[in-house]
Every structure is written in C-alpha cells, then in structure tokens.
Amino acid sequence: MFRLDGKVAFITGASYGIGYAIAKGMAGAGAKIVFNDINAELVEKGLASYKADGIDAKGYVCDVTDEDAVNKTVAQIEKEVGVIDILVNNAGIIKRIPMCEMSAEDFRKVIDVDLNAPFIVSKAVIPSMIKKGHGKIINICSMMSELGRETVSAYAAAKGGLKMLTRNICSEYGEYNIQCNGIGPGYIATPQTAPLREKQPDGSRHPFDTFICSKTPAGRWLEADELAGPAVFLASDASNAVNGHILYVDGGILAYIGKQPK
Template sequence: MKELFDLTGNVALVTGATHGLGMAMATALAKAGATLVVNGNTPAKMERALELYRQNGIEAKGYLFDVTDEAAAQENIERIEQEVGPIAILVNNAGMIKRIPALEMEVADFRKVLDVDLTGPFIMSKQVGKHMVQRQAGKIINICSMMSELGRDTVSAYAAAKGGLKMLTRNLATEWARYNIQVNGIGPGYFATDQTAPIRVDGHPFNEFIIHRTPAGRWGDPEDLAGATIFLASRASDFVNGQILYVDGGILATIGKPSNER
C-alpha cells in the first residue's frame, strides 16, 4: 500500500510555496519522495524559504517568475524540465485576496485578483499540461477555497476567482483525462498561519466564529493538508478526476457546529 503514495522520482512544482499553506503542501510532497521545485516572485522570500526547506532536510529548487506572465511561465517551465526533470505534479497555489466591499472595489483591483487566482492557474496548467499530454501522465492540483462554494462579505473578487477555479478544474479534467492526467482541487478551510495569527487570539470575534462554526472545533493546522496533497499527487488517485477535496474540519457539512444538547 505504501507504494500507492510514494512520490519518489516525481518532480513537483508548487507555485507560491515560499510561505504558509503552499510551503506546508510542498513539504509534504518532498517528504513523500518528490523532487521539489518552488515558485515565487520575491527574491528575499525565496532565499528565506529555500533555507527553511534545507533546515527541514529538503533540497528544493527555486524559480522566480510571475505566474500571470505567460511568456515568463513558459520560459521557466522549459528550464525546469531541462534542469530538474519532467514535471509530474503541478500545484497551483499562488494566490491573493483583497478584502474590499463590492461597492467600493475598483475594477482594476477586481481584475488583479482574477488574474492571479484564476488566470495564473490556467497559464500554469496550460504550459505544464502540454508536456503532460505528450508523456500521457500528470497530476494537477488547484488550490481552491471555501469561497469556491460560499460567499462572504468583502471578498467578491476572490470568491468569483475561486468559484471559477473550481470549474476550471472540472473542465481541464474533462479535456485531459483521456491523456491519463488527473486535475483535482483542494479547498482548505480556515487554517492557523502567520496571516491569521492576529485574528486567532482568544476573544477575537472571528476566532470565536470559526471555532463555533467548525464541527472540529478548531482552526486547521497546515500539516492537516499533507494527506490530501499526497493523495491527489500519487497513484492512489489515478481514477479520481475533477473533484474538489475540502479540508475544512466539516464546515461545508453543516449549517453550524453541533451542540452538546440532544
């Protein structure tokens, strides 16, 4: 059974993996045997990330480019294929969010979020997918969101992009399944990261909301994404296609956290 989840010999490219959940998923892939390639667009963050990977026993390769720039993406994917090896696993994790009420949001900001969160994954999937089609094998994992299913105040652009990413996932799966390429998504719930630290303190209204809204009664730990990531990147998911696996502690299963009352 271990062989089903063994990623030894596979090159995995994870975008936006210089911090946060991207780094957690990239680490999981490397620990399962994959040769790790990390994308980012900030030199200082990349340098720090590669050092953190080394401290964790992982010799990751770093490539700096903007996933929304198709020419840069194509050039760097060709470099990775030549310098590291054939990309067997692509994780489209790079993303951004702007929390602005819809009536106050500039169209330019709306377009920017869609460009990073939806067009970027399309560009990366297209450029990596060309090689996967030729090789008749590949795994693409798009990082969706709770906002692929639910709405929330101030995140109209993000929700539109992540909802679109869910449908892009299903459509690419439909087009490429015949080439033995599996395209699936992961939808993280609310996770304990550096970005959420300020709102995870005891007594903060949003912290209380998440704990009471989540049946598991807690925020997710980044390591909670490891199993889903390895599963969708491995042979274990060879007949799983076009699916979004929500790792959310049960939020989407209920209208509220169950009480102790019967």
Template sequence: MTNLFDLTGKVALITGGTHGLGLAMAEGLGSAGAELVVTSTTPSKLEEAIKYYQSKGFKATGYIFDVTDEKIAAEKVAEIEANHKQIDILINNAGIIKRVPALEMEVSEFRKVIDVDLTGPFIMSQLVARNMIKRRSGKIINICSMMSELGRDNVVAYASAKGGLKMLTKNLATEWAKHNIQVNGIGPGYFATSQTEPIRVDGNPFNEFIISRTPEGRWGNPEDLAGTAIFLASEASQFINGQIIYVDGGILATIGKPSNE
C-alpha cells in the first residue's frame, strides 16, 4: 500500500515554493522521494529555500522566473526538462493577494492578481502538459482557495482568480484525462503562516472568528497540506480528476456554530 504514495524518481516542479504553504507541500513531496524543482521571483528567498530542502536531505534545484511571462516561462520549462529529463508533477502554487475594497481597486491591480493567480497556472500547465501528453503521464495540482467557493470583503480580484482556477482545473482535466494526466486542486483554509501571524493573536477579532468558524477549532498548520499534496501527486489518486480537495478543518461543511455555544 505504501508504494501507492511513493514518489521516488519523480520530478516535482513547485512554483513559488520558497515559503509558507508552498514550502510545506514541497517538503511533503520531498519526504515521499520526489526531486524538487522550485521557482521564485526573489533570488534570496530561493537560495534560502534550496538550502533548507537540501538540509533535509532532499534533491532540490531552484529557478528564477515569473510564471506570467510566457516567453521566459517557456524557456525555463525547456531548461528544466533538459536538466531533469522530465517534469512528472506540477504544483501551481505561485500567487498574490491584494486586499482592497472593490470600489477602490485599480483595474491594473485587479489584472495583476488575475495574471499571477489564474493566467500563470494556465501558462505553466500548458507548457508542462505538452511533454506529459507525449509520455501519457502527469500530475498537475492547482492551489485554489476557499475563495474558489465563497466571497469575502476586500478580496474581489483574488476570489475571482481562485474561482476561475477551480474551473480551469476542471476544464484541463476534461481535455487531458484521455492522455492519463490528472489535474486536480487543493483549496487551503486558514493556515498559520508568517503572513497570518499578525492576526493570529489572542483578542484579535479575526483570529477569534476563524477559530470559532472552523469546526476543528484551530488554524491549519502548513504541514497539514503535505498529505493531500502527496496523495494528488501519487499513483494513489490515479482515477481522481478535476476535483478540488478543501483542506480547511471543516469550514465549508458548516454554516457556523450557534452563537450560544
């Protein structure tokens, strides 16, 4: 049974895999035996991440490029495939968020979020799928969000992109399943990362809201995503396609706890 989850000999490309949830998922794949190829737009962060992965005993390499630049991305994917023979697993994790009320958001800001969070995954999936189709084998995992399903104040561009990413996942699965490529998504809930640290303090209303809204009564830990990433990257998920697995402690399963509890 454990062989179903073994990624030994597989090459996993993780965009934006230098910190937070991307780092946790990459670490999970590395622990399952995958060779890690990580991208970033920030050299210092990439260097630090590669050192961290290598300190864990993982084989890891980094590449600097912007996933929204189609020409550069094509050149880098070709370079990665030349250096590592092939890409077996793609995790489209790179993303940004701009917290601005809809009436105040510049159109240029909206377009930037859509470009990184939705167009970037399309570009990378298209580039990587070409050789996956030739080999008749591949796993693509898009990092969606609870905002793929729900709205929230001040994240209109992010929610629009993540809703689109859910449908991109389903459409790519529809087109590429016949080539033995599985395209699925992970929808993280609220996780304890460096980005959320300022609001995860006792007494902060949002911290209290998330804990009360989550049936498990806590924020997720980044390592909580590792198992789902391994599952969707491995042979264990061979007949799963076009699905979004929400790792959210049960938030989407409930309308919330009664106020008198």
C-alpha cells in the first residue's frame, strides 16, 4: 500500500535540497518524477543529479508564481508524461529580515512564492485529479506554521497560511478522493544551513547549532532524506484516510519545552 508504481509525481523546486530528497524517495517507491525550477541552469543541474542517481526524471522551467506559466507547464506534463497523481508544493524562499526593517515588497515576494504559488499550482492540477478520481497534494509547511521567531515574519505568515490552505483544499475536494496534507520539516542539514553548523575559529560550535540541538529531543539536525518516508506515506494509498493533516517531521521540537539552563 506504500507503493507509487505508475503514479506521476510533480515536485516543485526539486532540483536540490528537500524537494530532491522527496522526489528521490518517491522514485524509489515507483513514481514517475517531474519537477520544475525557476531557470534552465537549475533544471539542468537537477536533471544531472537525477541521472546520477539512476532516476529518469523530466524537468521544466517554470515560475510557480506565474499562473499562465503554471497552467502551460501542467498541460505539457499531462501531454508528455500523464495526469499528475501527486503534487508536492515544495518551492519556497525565506528572507531573514527584522519586521520593521522589511519592505512591503520583500514581504509580498515571500508570500507570493510560499503561499500564492501553492494555491496556483494546486488549482492547476485539481481539475484533472477530479476527472481521474483521485489525487494527493502535499504542501511543504514548516514549524513556522505553528511558531514565530525573530526575522521571519513573512515566512511564518506564509507558512501559517499554507497550513490553512491545506485544510481548506481538504475541505473542498475531499469528496473527490483528493487528500491534501502538509509536511512541517524541522531544521534540516542542507548546503544552505551548512554555515550555521560550522565550527567557530576557536573550535566551539556555532551558537545557532547549539541552540537547535538543545531544542531538539533528537539532539541533532535532521537529514533531508528523513522527509522521504513521510512524503511517500502521504502520497500513497496508505494515507487515503488522512486529510487536512500537518505531519511535523521535526525531531520532536514542537513537543519539547527545552532543557532547563544550568
């Protein structure tokens, strides 16, 4: 029941990182992988990585905030690969700027990519899912769907909105055998977070590294590959009765108040 054989999985922004790890996991379960990215260079890099891992993926250049481009890309995928059975709204950005120093333009940009784009792409694939009689949508939410933190006002607002969009897609389209759920990753060891895990000149750990490990019951950063299993579950028939749920894959951070200072 966890197999995805013959299913077409479209993972946005999956040239690298979390999206790539999820796509790789779904390919291992039998899915046909389709992904997009914002420019040809990223798509080519992604295709090279998939090929190196023995995955026959198809990549498309598409800006997920552009509704016309998304509609054309989805139509092209349906023509060249097949109707999308699984959508993973993974593409996203973050701008770490204190709220009172952040421009409205930067705030809107984060909302556009992290919230408007999942709305646009979901809206593009749902009609064909309805016709086919089933569909799985997975939104990559965040712990910031539940928690606030300094410098991430736009990101937290977008991810909180994405949590509620997830529940609303469930509410509107559950009767058509479409399940829409979210994954809320914890702090993941990726190239983007590598500077936060580097040793300091004096040999000590980076303060943020110490902070995250102390707030995580697992006591470590998580690996991107650890998101693959939860994603495969939410994409498979094993989760047909799971709808409107946010699965937090965070090593236990949201369950933990933290250690008492010594």
